[in-house]
Amino acid sequence: MVNAPVKILIAEDEPTMLSLMSTILEGQEGCVLRVAANGEEALERVRGEHPDLLITDLKMPRMGGEELTSRALSLQPDLTILVATGNGTLESAVDLMKRGVFDYITKPFDVDDFLTRVGRAVEKVRMMPLSPDSQAIIGSLMRALETKDPYLKNHSSRVASLARQLGLDLGLSYRDALLVERAGLVHDLGKIGVPEAILNKQGPLTAEEYDQVKRHPIYSADIVRPLKEFKECLREVYHHHERMDGKGYPDGLAGEDIPLGARILSVCDTYDAMASDRPYRSGLPEETIRAKLLEARGSHLEGDFVDVFLKRTIPS
Ligand SMILES: [Fe+2]
Structure with missing residues (x-):
């Protein structure tokens, strides 16, 4: 089967930088290039053209890269995003990747490094593309969910991105x-399928309410x-709330009986739930999260996975 072309959108307000990136990428086989001169224009193009890969500058007029990445992921949760950052400290890079960004490029970049990182992102898009129909279905359901529980905004994209990274750090194949x-x-x-009153309840749930959440x-x-692209990861979805000690749900599986991918998701999901704002509290400070994740080693979460996760995400 011939691969469909990978649609790349570059958002960059600096004409020299834009023409440099375009020139480099125009020669890439199987890629179609679009450009936007600011964040608003880029968001419109995401809405109308559904690119596969967005390469965006951080500082742009009429919507910067941070807002653009957040809104673009909300429109298209599986969008692969590369951020070009002028102040490429490790901290800002780690932070962006915690928010669902695939990778970052530091500016000024060298051409080889740029091509390697774009190449990896294109490989990801090509390896397991979601059909446009599946993308639309997932995107619509996600937005429906966010209207019920606004605090879940971009939670799934962030967990997905962290889980891919943790999987790679643990030595999984790409x-x-x-x-x-x-x-x-x-x-x-x-x-x-869970009532809004339960999702947004402030305070402890009753046993019946908790049964519904479970x-x-x-x-x-x-x-x-029904979507064939999810056939190979259904078990991971189903078991993402199991616990190592068997006290999780829905099946109460324990230890290695829990699919490996579900154990990975569990670490990333627990992290993001603590890091995000909830109706009744703001996101917890990183040191508190670190302590709570360490506390959950072995009982709730796979201990080794917590260690590898912390090393990258909250380095001490
Ligand atoms: Fe969940």
Whole structure:
């Protein structure tokens, strides 16, 4: 089968930089290039043209790169994003990748490094493309879910991205890491089946309410089961709330009986739930999150996975 061309959108306000990137990428086989001179224009193009890969500057007029990446992921949760950053400290790079960005490029970049990173992103897009129909279905369901629980905005994209990274750090093949990422993208879709009053409740849930929450991984798997692109990661979606000690749900699996991808998701999901704002509290400070993740080693979460995750995400 001939691959469909990979649609790349570059958002960059600096004409010299834009023409440099365009010149480098125009020669790439199987890629179609579009450009936008500011964040607003780029967002419009994401909305209308559904690019596969967005390469964006951070500082731009009429919407900077940070807002653009957040809004673009909300429109198209599986969008692969590369951020070109002028102040490429490790901290800002790590932070962007925690927010669902695939990779970053530091400016001024050298051509080889730029091509390597774009090449990796294109490889990801080509390896396991979601059909336009599946993209549209997932995107629409995600937005429906976000209207019920606005605090879930971009949670799935962030968990997916962190899970891919953790999978790679643990030595998974690129393909397997992408499957875990894919499961991350839809793991909470089943919350559509949980009443809003429960999702947004401030304070502890009753036993009956908690029983309803516990059904969401089953619903998530049911929702994506008809889409063939999710066939290989259904178990990861279904089991993302199991615990190492067997006290999780829906099946109470323990230890290595829990699919590896689900154990990876669990670490990233737990992290993001603590790092994000909730109706009743702001995101927790990183040191608190680190302590809580360490506390959950072995009981709730796979201990080794926590260690590898912390090393990259909250280095001490
Ligand atoms: Fe969940």
